[in-house]
Amino acid sequence: MRICAKMRCDAEPVVTVSLGYAEREVVIVGLLTERDRNLLDLCREHVDRMTPPVGWTVRDERTQVPALT
Numbered sequence: 001m002r003i004c005a006k007m008r009c010d011a012e013p014v015v016t017v018s019l020g021y022a023e024r025e026v027v028i029v030g031l032l033t034e035r036d037r038n039l040l041d042l043c044r045e046h047v048d049r050m051t052p053p054v055g056w057t058v059r060d061e062r063t064q065v066p067a068l069t
């Protein structure tokens, strides 16, 4: 079972986040089917609360957002 990458959070992840160190860019995409150890799976709460490092930009490429239940 996949859980959020944040410590002490066991919520179901809804997005996958990759960090582009060269581009200083945080890219948010819909949850990938395959887990990638280099990427972060985050739950809705933690992606909403995520703040990028200073000087970084966030590129949100989520194509579909799961409906709130």
Ligand SMILES: [Zn+2]
Residues within 6 Å of the ligand: 004, 005, 006, 009, 010, 011, 042, 043, 044, 045, 046
């Ligand atoms: Zn979480």
